[in-house]
Amino acid sequence: MPAPTALQPTRTHAFVHRNIPWYLKSRAKAFNDRVFIAWEPFSGEPATYTYTELADNGRKVAQGLYQLGVRQGDYVIVHMINCPEFIFTWFALSELGAIAVTTNTRSSLDEMQYFVEHCGAKYAITQPAFCDLITEAAPDLSWVVSTETDSGEPADMPSNVISFATLYESDVSLPDIDIDALDPNSVQYTSGTTSRPKGVVWTHANALFGAKTMAQVPELKPTDVTHVFMPLFHTNALTYSMLATMYCGGKIVLQPRFSASRYWSVIEKHQVTWGSIVPFVMHALRSQPVPESHSIEFWGLGAAEAPSAKRVFGIRTTGWYGMTETVGAVLMTENHRENLIGSIGVPAAGYEVKVVNDSNEEVSVGEDGLIKVRGIPGISLFYEYLNNPEATAESFDAEGWFDTGDIVTPLEDGSFAYVQRMKDMLKVGAENVAAAEIERVVAMAGNVSEAAVVGKPDKMLDEVPVVFVIARKEDPDLPNRILETCREQLADFKVPREVFVVDSLPRVTLEKIDKKTLRAQLKS
Numbered sequence: 001m002p003a004p005t006a007l008q009p010t011r012t013h014a015f016v017h018r019n020i021p022w023y024l025k026s027r028a029k030a031f032n033d034r035v036f037i038a039w040e041p042f043s044g045e046p047a048t049y050t051y052t053e054l055a056d057n058g059r060k061v062a063q064g065l066y067q068l069g070v071r072q073g074d075y076v077i078v079h080m081i082n083c084p085e086f087i088f089t090w091f092a093l094s095e096l097g098a099i100a101v102t103t104n105t106r107s108s109l110d111e112m113q114y115f116v117e118h119c120g121a122k123y124a125i126t127q128p129a130f131c132d133l134i135t136e137a138a139p140d141l142s143w144v145v146s147t148e149t150d151s152g153e154p155a156d157m158p159s160n161v162i163s164f165a166t167l168y169e170s171d172v173s174l175p176d177i178d179i180d181a182l183d184p185n186s187v188q189y190t191s192g193t194t195s196r197p198k199g200v201v202w203t204h205a206n207a208l209f210g211a212k213t214m215a216q217v218p219e220l221k222p223t224d225v226t227h228v229f230m231p232l233f234h235t236n237a238l239t240y241s242m243l244a245t246m247y248c249g250g251k252i253v254l255q256p257r258f259s260a261s262r263y264w265s266v267i268e269k270h271q272v273t274w275g276s277i278v279p280f281v282m283h284a285l286r287s288q289p290v291p292e293s294h295s296i297e298f299w300g301l302g303a304a305e306a307p308s309a310k311r312v313f314g315i316r317t318t319g320w321y322g323m324t325e326t327v328g329a330v331l332m333t334e335n336h337r338e339n340l341i342g343s344i345g346v347p348a349a350g351y352e353v354k355v356v357n358d359s360n361e362e363v364s365v366g367e368d369g370l371i372k373v374r375g376i377p378g379i380s381l382f383y384e385y386l387n388n389p390e391a392t393a394e395s396f397d398a399e400g401w402f403d404t405g406d407i408v409t410p411l412e413d414g415s416f417a418y419v420q421r422m423k424d425m426l427k428v429g430a431e432n433v434a435a436a437e438i439e440r441v442v443a444m445a446g447n448v449s450e451a452a453v454v455g456k457p458d459k460m461l462d463e464v465p466v467v468f469v470i471a472r473k474e475d476p477d478l479p480n481r482i483l484e485t486c487r488e489q490l491a492d493f494k495v496p497r498e499v500f501v502v503d504s505l506p507r508v509t510l511e512k513i514d515k516k517t518l519r520a521q522l523k524s
Helices: 020-031 051-067 084-096 109-119 128-137 164-169 204-216 235-248 260-270 279-285 307-313 389-394 435-443 478-489 515-523
Strands: 035-039 047-050 075-079 099-102 123-126 143-146 184-190 198-203 225-228 251-254 274-276 298-300 316-318 320-322 329-332 343-347 352-356 369-374 402-410 416-421 425-428 431-434 448-458 462-471 499-501
Touching (some): 020 051, 020 084, 020 204, 020 235, 035 051, 047 051, 051 084, 051 164, 075 128, 084 099, 099 109, 109 128, 109 478, 128 143, 143 164, 225 235, 225 260, 235 251, 235 320, 251 260, 260 279, 279 307, 307 316, 320 343, 425 448, 435 448, 435 462, 448 515, 462 478, 478 499
Parallel strands (some): 075 099, 075 123, 099 184, 123 143, 225 251, 225 274, 274 298, 298 316
Antiparallel strands (some): 035 047, 329 343, 352 369, 448 462
16 A cells, blocks of 8 residues: 555546556557567567557467466566567556566576565566576466567577467457556566665556656657667666657667667667667767767756767767656656756656755755655555555655655756765666665675675776675685675675775764765775
8 A cells, every 4th residue: 555644546536447458459549550669689580560469469468378377466577688578478467457577687596586475476477598597486486488589599498387479379268357547567676775675566557657757758759769778677668668659659679688789770770769878878889880870869868968978979868867666757858958967857747846955944956955756656656665564654754755865956947966865775887776785695695794885986887886894703705705695696786896804894973884985985
């Protein structure tokens, strides 16, 4: 359930009697034979799917899953690198009223065990590369379905899983399923400041709101072609790119992941007009020759008018700010006007925004403060943290404002500039990482008295995790043991790049570790 203090939807909210199956059918009816997905794998043949073909595939996969026992309210792990089957599966589960639990494909065995147990999943849909991981992490699943290839890459599928292709053989009739707009649709696990990720629950209305908002604010058009290489298991690719493009009748060019060497050829082939990127992408593309002319009109970067993007690539950047809990971008710059350099935008429709100081008083222009957001859970804000009512309640204050944990500065033109995370988080490339999550695993290595994880500046990824530890006793092998334990328990991007064994750690009030000083030491 949503937090008790949060705003509550009325009986006449904007998405009454609407859900994702309705959305898919309405888009297919409106845009029928227009291409929606252009699939560009690194191996295998490219393919295209029209809006009608997307709806047909979603329906056929739903029939196959229904025959295998998937029912309304079931949680189903979807563990896949970008591919058309991911999209077919997401819509198929929505058709059945089941909940897609989209997990990070870089997750470790321990993390996958936690995800499956926490959400109570009965089934999993994955790819050959991850079959062993899934079956070892969750041996009690009723079944595992796997695609025949790894996003186009030839692969051997284990004999103990069901082929995705067999889902198309079912001719079972689907019953009429009553799916309310506020019924759960998906779960994404996101790193918070706690030692374990929280499951962010979206409703059908959440997904519809995100699609509409992220299409309207940047003024996407039916002629737009969106490049999608960011992972679909994240909000950015799923909502900002895929669902938003679908809303306006555009086309997505889908790739398994980012490839600098293939980037410009795909842009030119499909005349891509925009795409969502992270700073790492710009760094990587500097090593590639830039075409004298190209079709890209803007990049969704997070910071507006990035000078390096204009200077090197001739591309303007759009600023935006959001998180899994806010579904869409709470703040976003407007493409039809010149924005302040570095701006992350102005408040989008559907959200209230305020910036407060330590006394919870609103700050003035030019002053840093915590950004709080107010919206309606289940529509413009997430519905709840799965199986965690305490965390859900704690994330909202008495007046229904959601605590983002981010520090921003209001600017003179009504937009905002991003400053930093207030909470103990790292940003490793496109991934949010909780320091506490890594510190929990570091302690498992043994002989660790205290551990402090901070971010070290990195040219490609912005920052990477490193850890400072105090050993209980002399232990020359401790750094290697810590790294080995982290590699076993954590996704690769969470593994510390360096381990510093120290005699003491800097402190602030109440003996709290002074991570600001540790970060300064790394910079010097």
